[in-house]
Amino acid sequence: MAGTFLDSTELVLNMGPQHPSTHGVLRVIVKLDGERVNGTECVIGYLHRGVEKIGENRTYTMFAPYVDRMDYVAAISNGLGYCLAVEKLLNVEATPRAQAIRVVLTELNRIASHLLWLGTHALDIGAITPLFYCMREREYTLNIFEKYCGARLTTHAFRIGGLQYETYDGFEKEVEEFCDLFLPKVDEYEELLTGNRIWRERLIGVGILNEADCKAYGVTGPMLRAAGCAWDIRKALPYSGYEKYDFEVPIRQNGDTYDRYMVRMAEMRQSVRIIRQAVAAIPEGPIMAKVPKIIKPPVGEAYVSVEAPKGELGYYILSDGTTQPYRLRVRPPSFVNLQSLDKMAKGSLVADLVAIIGTIDIVLGEVDR
Amino acid sequence: MTKLLRTIFLVDLFQGLWVTFRTQHPKNIVTEQYPEHRPKIAERYRGAPRLNINPENGQTLCISCDLCAVACPENLIIVGWVRNPETKRKDLVTFTYDTSRCMFCGLCEDACPVDALELTQDFELASYSREGAIFDRQILEEGIKPTKYRF
Numbered sequence: 001m002a003g004t005f006l007d008s009t010e011l012v013l014n015m016g017p018q019h020p021s022t023h024g025v026l027r028v029i030v031k032l033d034g035e036r037v038n039g040t041e042c043v044i045g046y047l048h049r050g051v052e053k054i055g056e057n058r059t060y061t062m063f064a065p066y067v068d069r070m071d072y073v074a075a076i077s078n079g080l081g082y083c084l085a086v087e088k089l090l091n092v093e094a095t096p097r098a099q100a101i102r103v104v105l106t107e108l109n110r111i112a113s114h115l116l117w118l119g120t121h122a123l124d125i126g127a128i129t130p131l132f133y134c135m136r137e138r139e140y141t142l143n144i145f146e147k148y149c150g151a152r153l154t155t156h157a158f159r160i161g162g163l164q165y166e167t168y169d170g171f172e173k174e175v176e177e178f179c180d181l182f183l184p185k186v187d188e189y190e191e192l193l194t195g196n197r198i199w200r201e202r203l204i205g206v207g208i209l210n211e212a213d214c215k216a217y218g219v220t221g222p223m224l225r226a227a228g229c230a231w232d233i234r235k236a237l238p239y240s241g242y243e244k245y246d247f248e249v250p251i252r253q254n255g256d257t258y259d260r261y262m263v264r265m266a267e268m269r270q271s272v273r274i275i276r277q278a279v280a281a282i283p284e285g286p287i288m289a290k291v292p293k294i295i296k297p298p299v300g301e302a303y304v305s306v307e308a309p310k311g312e313l314g315y316y317i318l319s320d321g322t323t324q325p326y327r328l329r330v331r332p333p334s335f336v337n338l339q340s341l342d343k344m345a346k347g348s349l350v351a352d353l354v355a356i357i358g359t360i361d362i363v364l365g366e367v368d369r
Numbered sequence: 370m371t372k373l374l375r376t377i378f379l380v381d382l383f384q385g386l387w388v389t390f391r392t393q394h395p396k397n398i399v400t401e402q403y404p405e406h407r408p409k410i411a412e413r414y415r416g417a418p419r420l421n422i423n424p425e426n427g428q429t430l431c432i433s434c435d436l437c438a439v440a441c442p443e444n445l446i447i448v449g450w451v452r453n454p455e456t457k458r459k460d461l462v463t464f465t466y467d468t469s470r471c472m473f474c475g476l477c478e479d480a481c482p483v484d485a486l487e488l489t490q491d492f493e494l495a496s497y498s499r500e501g502a503i504f505d506r507q508i509l510e511e512g513i514k515p516t517k518y519r520f
């Protein structure tokens with residue numbers, strides 16, 4: 001960096017772990033030259049609970065509630081990934097009805113996750129109002145989860161082989177009502193933010209991460225799509241019947257914070273589209289495939305990745321033929337995406353750092369596991 | 370030029386404020402007034418545990434099979450029983466449920482073969498001490514009684 005007016009030395013500053021804009025307990029050591037960020041270093045692990053190790057000491061059924069506690073904002077996506085991985089090990093497939101309901105709930109959860117991201121991201125940048133509106137709409141999805149499975153956040157909605165709960169009366173109607181209600185609300189957020197001059201000036205050209213860098217860092221999800229790469233696991237490696245639904249993968253070209261915002265907004269609309277198709281065609285039939293009571297997969301390994309709201313969420317399970325996994329590894333999207341912080345933040349201003357952390361959409365429960 | 374005019378007349382600001390203004394109508398207020406108006410909890414809500422008793426004779430439904438304790442990932446249920454020499458059945462003596470470690474996943478509820486253990490719609494689980502979070506058989510059968518405050 002260029003020399004400053006008063007040839008000052010580099011200032012090293014701690015941001016977090018209690019900083020409100022670090023979305024949890026992330027500690028970022030920032031090297032500053034005046035207002036310029038010369039480099040960042042993330043210190044993580046404050047929320048480490050050893051989820052992978054817990055997995056090795058629990059039976060397959062017992063471990064399912066724990067995965068909800070990694071990315072607690074999108075617990076259903078986590079549960080889906082885990083159930084799919086164990087189902088792959090067992091070589092069973094969920095019934096068509098279970099798959100359709102899974103898709104509905106997962107997409108609702110994607111909307112809930114993006115809404116929380118939008119609210120907090122806007123709050124970081126200084127727009128307080130969207131947070132209240134986002135929370136208002138998120139409430140509808142959480143109410144649907146509560147009515148469906150009895151919990152709002154850490155839902156434990158899916159079981160290995162299908163679902164535990166049948167849909168409640170009026171589930172389809174309620175979901176459709178939410179879809180109708182939600183689309184105008186997205187326009188409302190856009191009305192508040194997209195054209196807003198402050199919003200645009202705070203976001204455009206901030207935290208650029210181009211496609212090559214995204215791939216080098218292994219960054220996935222909306223961040224990769226904002227850089228112009230149409231990679232979405234739902235399209236590329238369809239699971240749980242996603243190939244049946246007609247939707248687009250929104251992409252943008254610049255890979256800056258504004259584009260990531262636009263991609264996520266478009267994704268919410270696409271999610272509504274998927275939900276509409278899925279909920280209109282939930283087939284009849286059983287919700288649970290034939291799975292033995294005691295789950296004892298054959299010796300082998302399985303890797304399944306799903307498109308979680310934050311990116312590619314992968315589960316690798318190594319089975320030694322007992323009731324407990326021999327090794328369970330999670331590829332959390334937030335953890336991998338967080339690596340790119342340094343690259344994006346170098347040379348930006350301190351105020352932009354907050355926007356950049358927000359745009360990665362991290363959940364520390366998932367980063368630290 | 371248009372940009373300048375927009376800046377001078379604060380068009381963006383009023384556009385944003387218009388959205389805010391639209392939600393000012395009392396009909397659109399969504400905040401819940403919690404202690405005064407208790408929210409409607411879904412039927413399937415997984416809240417405070419309850420050990421169901423047979424309404425006819427007041428005896429517990431639990432058959433002391435220990436399945437809930439086995440199913441629990443946190444290993445927090447302890448079922449105490451003695452074998453009744455006359456009926457050759459197990460009689461439930463104590464039942465301890467440590468809600469401080471419970472994650473309300475519902476696996477114990479699913480495992481119970483006679484629907485004796487149930488997670489109910491009560492959600493006010495706060496207690497003043499850690500011991501207060503450990504439920505014994507009496508609390509489980511009678512249900513939690515949160516302190517009612519008047520404002």
Ligand code: SF4
Nearest residue numbers: 441471472474475477
């Ligand atoms: S709800 Fe889950 S954690 Fe709590 S006692 Fe039941 S099985 Fe254990």
Ligand code: SF4
Nearest residue numbers: 431432434435437481
């Ligand atoms: S599973 Fe049900 S019947 Fe068996 S010990 Fe637990 S509460 Fe009692």
